[in-house]
Amino acid sequence: MNNYNPPKPVQKQQDSPIADLSYRNYNGELKTRGLRWWVISWTMMKLLKKNVGFWITSALVFLIYFLNGVQLYFTSNMPAGMNPFGGDEKTKYTLTFFQVNSGTNLLLFIIALTVGSGAISADNKANALLVYLSKPLTKADYLLGKWMVIFFTLFLETFVPSLVLYLYCLTSYLDKGFLKNDPMLFFKMIAAACVPAVMHASLLVGASAWSKAPRIASVFYASLYFGSLVVTGMVFGIVYRGDLERGQEVLKLSLSGMMDGIQQIIYHVTIKNPMATLAIPSPSLIVPLAIGLCVAGIAAARAKINAVEVVKG
């Protein structure tokens, strides 16, 4: 009797109809190009989630806002003669918002470097522009996408903690004239949050586009940021001999000074400290200068963004 059952031949995977490995093209929906810059911004922001340095710096920004909230709490319960606002209840909250914005500008600069130095330079290094611009994208789509990553990140870094602080003030000090003293504070807060975001974004896309590596862009931008601070500081020291009241216009010509000055104009507050009373700076010089720098940064980036190396001569 024959009990032998030969094994069935193993069916090869490619014989199976469900393993059809031949090429099939995509014939589905393709959206119009209206919001393709948003695809770039959103994807880059998702990549930012993995950056530990970004989260640490962001936490520090939140900490500064928190500490200012704590300070506000204590000063509200102090006698007028002891609190640092000198009992000036009218500008107390506006001044707090200006000071906390001003106090976080250095951290925002660090975040800007983290987010923006590699925005285009990393693409230059990896030849990614060929990938982007061989798709149905314009240079403007690409540039807007990259600009928005930096802008949104920095804007939210300022706006979100400001909003938390605002809501705290609204719930705690409404009866102490919080809204009545400065009804436009909310809008001023939004406008002030835009200032460093716009300036860093515009200048960093320019610096990043002209660099072949994120580190080079960082060094270049940091040199610009601190260099302008050193130069204006030296001019202030030599010409005005440390007279803050007379020389503050010069100090507002550095990058950080410009941001600070424009925020002070927006909040419309005079800073009184034991050394000097710093009046609201004149917008006639720093605002056009800041706008010019932003336009120059964007124009520099636009000139450099090309899918292929443009050989001349």
Next chain:
Amino acid sequence: MAIAVISNLVVHYGTKTAVNDLSVEVPEGCTGLLGPNGAGKTTLLKTLLGFLVPTSGSGQVFGLNTRTDGLKIRQKIGMMPEMDCHIPGMNAVSFVSYAGELAGMPASDALQRAHEVLEYCGLGEARYRNVETYSTGMKQRIKLAQALVHGPKLIFLDEPTNGLDPAGRDEMLALVRNISASREVNVLVSSHLLPDIERTCDNVIVMRSGKVVRQGSMQDLRQTSGVQVEVEMYIETPPFVQELERQGVTMLNQTANLYRFGFPDDTQNAGKIIFESAKRVGGQVRGFKPATRSLEDIFLEAIE
């Protein structure tokens, strides 16, 4: 039907003329763009993509003007560049689906399609690895995947086998052949490697110094003029050659015991002449076949 038509195209890089009065029609199917370095192959591809603005002349891809419809053209085209390129910090799935989204695919479709295309390109196992850690062969494949993700009707492959080992090269060429065989995608392969073009393309465009010097289907170009026959003898047999030359046959070339003969155009039965001549001189014919030209012959003829 031509998928791309170029008429009198002139492209300058500063004072240097890269493409000079070039007119060409790229037919459907898989077309090879051949030429020595600096012939203008890549410049032609860049102009078709709208990356370069031509000095004069016009171009159309799928009936769209290269000067004014760059975005619409790029929607229908996939580009696999020659140099390594990727988006920093992304794994393969993210990179390819991102490329799909940039081309206008909805995010969910792009993600699904990215998996499909990566599997097709042989990167299924490595799809979650960061692209920066890929080997050269894998980087070539991912460039192909990002070019295919949005379902283009035409793909440009610029030196697709650069830096690949023999096995990798075989696989890449098989992929290219398979894609063009699907009939859904036309392929334009730019290369200076003749065997690559020979294995994958149905049509060839040969360029030199910014001009097209030869164009046609591979089959047509391979045909020889007149009657040419390749004969394999047992050993080198000079008397056999002399006997044929006495009858008006020309020896075109010889490699050891392998001869190529050109017969007069009115020759009716070349085989009979060969065998009778061999018999007369005591030579032994091992084989003979009508001669075809290799792509190398065509290329060398064209660029000389």
